[in-house]
Amino acid sequence: MSVVQRNLRVNGSRLWDMHMEMAKIGPGIAGGNNRQTLTDEDRQGRNLFQKWCENAKMAVSIDTMGNMFARRAGRDDSLAPVMAGSHLDTQPTGGRFDGVFGVLAALEAVQTMNDLGIETKRPIEIVNWTNEEGSRFGPPMMGSAVFSGALAENVANATQDHDGVTMAEALDAIGYRGKVATKPRSIHAFFECHIEQGPYLEREDKAIGVVTGVQAMRWYKARVLGEARHAGTTPPSSRKDAMTAAARLVLKIDDIMQKRGDAGRCTVGILQAYPGSPNVCPDRVEFTVDMRNPTTDELNLMDKEFRRAAEDLYVDTGCGVEIEETWFSEPVHFDSNCLDAVRRGAEEHGHAWRDIMSGAGHDAVNVARLAPTAMIFIPCKDGISHNEAEYSSPEAIAAGADVLLAALLDLAE
Ligand SMILES: [Zn+2]
Known part of the structure; x- marks a missing residue:
């Protein structure tokens, strides 16, 4: 029986550097990113993420919708995993943090566990969901929708972009149509870190938004x-x-x-x-x-x-x-146990926090159909998102990742 270690901090500069490294792929015209789903830029971003995961000793598997899962074994690897992640695709004039932060915060949490030699009872998985943005293929949150059973895979595969390219063709074109079947499976808990994309946290000087649901x-x-x-x-x-x-x-x-x-x-x-x-x-x-x-x-x-x-x-x-x-x-209400884990994490790090409803849809909405789920918001400058000017500070993203680490350790033990 092991005790969950408290108050652990991630490596904030490594986390920031990963964001800046990822932002070099598919640069926008005004300092942001254009890394739309299943483009060559998306392929490069996925390759970089895969390399980082493998360096962190995780095995990466890819499902037939191109969703990427990086797995860190647990002491009892037969148990359902605790999962965290978001998306690496962006809007055509997107920012460097929307989605990316949720994937890289999870990766940084695992790297910190590696640094500190921490094992968890349950396996931990990091996910990069395909086509969250929906700007090239509709609807948005497509990868997580098929995974959770909310959208039929053949319907998703048949959707076309402006040039008449189907989702299935685009997956093949970048070599990311994986072998693993895309279907619901058992997940012990899911966490998604995300920038708020709105003004409340910054306005109220709160470091952490405990996202209770989606409107x-x-x-x-x-x-x-x-x-x-x-x-x-x-x-x-x-x-x-x-x-x-x-x-x-x-x-x-x-x-x-x-x-x-x-x-x-x-x-x-x-x-x-x-x-x-x-x-x-x-x-x-x-x-x-x-x-x-x-x-x-x-x-x-x-x-x-x-x-x-x-x-x-x-x-x-x-x-x-x-x-x-x-x-x-329908409105989504996240899981009270997962929310409490996020609140505890914020408290132990001394971060000012508040409960908040999400105005935007997220992959976590789909995952919440399958598994206990919560989201962690951090402030972004002037509440601006879906805009190349989108910005969150190194301190803000480190605070969010610290809280994610605490919540992952809670649920994985
Ligand atoms: Zn997003």
């Missing part, structure tokens, strides 16, 4: 239907302009968010007008809506308000609205 999300496609008319000859009284009607509805959607203070999120990210001529009043405007809230009940209310606003729009403008819901994701 509910709903996506829509909205179609506003008017009448195409000559821009010069049609007086206001004769118009059914889909663009001005859509603009009103977009502002109503913003109201739905604003009236909820900090709790609601509404975003119109893509908007297209048809037929698309400068001197024709559009007869059709299509736009996407992304709505989020920590609770499904409140998200349902937001849905009702959105649909009512669409009905009112017809009364006010004569333009009808078709609303198609394209995605719904």
